[in-house]
Amino acid sequence: MNHQHRGNGRRPRAQRGVTLVEALVAFLVMAIGMLAAVGTQLTLRLNSDVAKQRSEAVRLAQNDLDVMRSFTTLPATEGVNSYADIVQTQAPVPLGFSSNTQHRLTRNVASTEDLPFRTVSAEITWEDRQGVAHPVRLDTIVAGIDPALSGYLGLVANGKPAAVVSRSNHRLPAWVRDLGNGRSVLKPAGSDTTAWIFDNRSGLIVSRCVVPANSTTQSLTLGDLSGCLDPTLTPLAGRLVAGYVRFSLASPPDPATPASPAIEVHPVLDLSGGLSQTSECFDDAAAAAGQRTLVQYYCAVFSPSAEVGWSGYLSLDPSTHWRGDNALYLLCRYTADVDASGSIGNEEHPLDYANVTKNLLNQNFLVVARGESCPLGTAQHDPRPL
Template sequence: MKPVQAPPGSSQFGVALIEALVALLIMAFGMVALIGLQGTMRRASDLSKQRSEAMRIAQSELERLRDFSVATINESSPAGTRDFASIQSLNACTGEEGEGACLQSINVGNASYSISRTVGDWTEALSGHTQALPPMRNVQVRVSWVDRAAGAQFVQLDSFISKAETFLSGSLVAAPSAGALRRPGERDASIPVQAKDLGNKTSVFVPGPTATVAWVFNNLTGVITGRCTVAAGTASSSLTLQDVESCSNTTVGYLLSGTIRFSNNLRPDPANPEGFALPLDVVITNSRLADAIAAPTVQQCFDDAPTSPSSTMPFVSYNCFIEPNNGTPRIWSGRAELSGIELTGANARKVCRYSADYDGNGSISNAEHPENYNAVSSSLARQNFLVINASVSRCPTGAAVDPANGVFVNSNTELQQAAPAQP
């Protein structure tokens, strides 16, 4: 076999080999670049997964903080109950803290996530002063970790948590209207549900079975803007706009309304009193107020109390019209008391009022039924009383709100009227 020889006149030897080596070199550079790109893509994919996991952990921690059982723990709260005050700042654990004193790290996949949270009261600077706003805390949750390239990474979520009773969360399912929440009958919540909507943004209400007067309400504010004379026994549902047109916009007054329950038990249960109604009347007085606005001179109170103590009525409903002063805003101060109740003698009773710090702001406002009303500037509903036997040492303490056990209302009571203390 003869060796291959270059064609005559050619001076190129080994060109194919050189071309192959150049191609191999180019491919090698490409492979190196591809390997680097693959590593970058793998790290980016891994970091994306870690960020998603960190975000899930941060959101879970925020939701856990929102899941407190009651706004404020009291003596009837079971052990382990979490309240608003339990939302506190905590750092990630270093291994020296006691149990519950820090936030434990979480190992997921190829990363270890450290959690910390910073909690502060929500305040706002106004005119150079720091003013405390409604009970609310700003929460900052930070989740940190180290990625596969030894780079420090973190995600951070900021939110606000309001101090609100957990049973109020049910209002979130209410369909929205012009206001934040849908109101009963699209009217102010203080307007009695029995009041008839007249269709012109007003409602009319006859306050009692023997009343010879009807009150006209502004649906938006709950203020009484008219008083009309009607025949005894007239039902609110029978009145029309024409019936009250001439007496509308003739006055300004606020409604004070509620129910009166009764108990003869020596250990009365304020949530389920078992007694029957007694004859009584409701009056507004200022006999026990000092340095306060005088009780209104114009007031009308109506109730459906029985005329005989042998009644089997479970409770009494009352409604009072109170005319405020002529100031801005128009206000009144005074005290609601029950007359016709024996405070001394063989059948002595004492009067308790249903009252508690429902909004958790540390004080009893007019809407929460204080002993004495001060500077009332709106209608007040659900100002309820409990009449008990005078031999009971103190007004009963009701159960705290406990939605898990079906308790949605704080039934605590405080003393309103009793026999004078003996000297």
């Protein structure tokens, strides 16, 4: 007897392609994930490049500003980094390749004549891998102060004033030329073979040189001055007295804008410090007479040491011009109580100098016609007769 077992009456169905579909879906999901990972890697690499390029741009901008701040002189000097060389670039300057791009510099400089500083901005631009431009800009202010002043902060105080050659220097005149070795030179106008060497720190005339007759302050070389730059020589202790003589022969005289032709006059110093002090004076009167409206003069007073001041009286020769019955002119001096101290100090051009211990500039005179009076000054000038 045969027994047949019956199930639920359903016949098994064949399952086809299920494994292949799942594999395709898995591959699709994995591909999307890989694409996202690749995109992330590309973004990270691009951002890394831009960060590196930005760091390099900041370094280049900072370096340019440091160069602008590292000037060694104020006036423009050939071959020397000077404050006057801080100027605006007219076009971007290529700085070479860094990583996979090229940085370019554009410098903008804004200066104000009334203020002693310049505002400098250094902008660095570059393009990343995708050609997108990026900028970095740094700004600074560069003060127009003589770099030598910073060096004096490290000096041990000795109670003596220091002076350097600069636009605001009150001890050395603008006409001297810095020799670059702590010394400056001046060949006075009207001098044949005499030149004075100044110490930039103290402002003293420390040496007197004999130089070629046809030389000028600007043309003198270290070779011309070698005989008086020897550090083993005993330094002199000279102080400068300098100024201008102007002429106003109109009636009444005009001290503010004197414009009469110059006549030949010469400075004379009458010292009261004894034989231990000597002086010498020079002027450009011969060249100025009849050609210009002013005469420039220079005097040097030599004392036994830097600690010894000089006293005396400064006048002009020939005295026959303004002394005696036959005098043709009256000699006046510009004098003013500039510091409002109630008295006329050495720097304010007194009738008599007393214990002068530093250089005196702008000791100016005015020549007027005989019969006129020395003009009364304003708050700035008060000419008085000798």
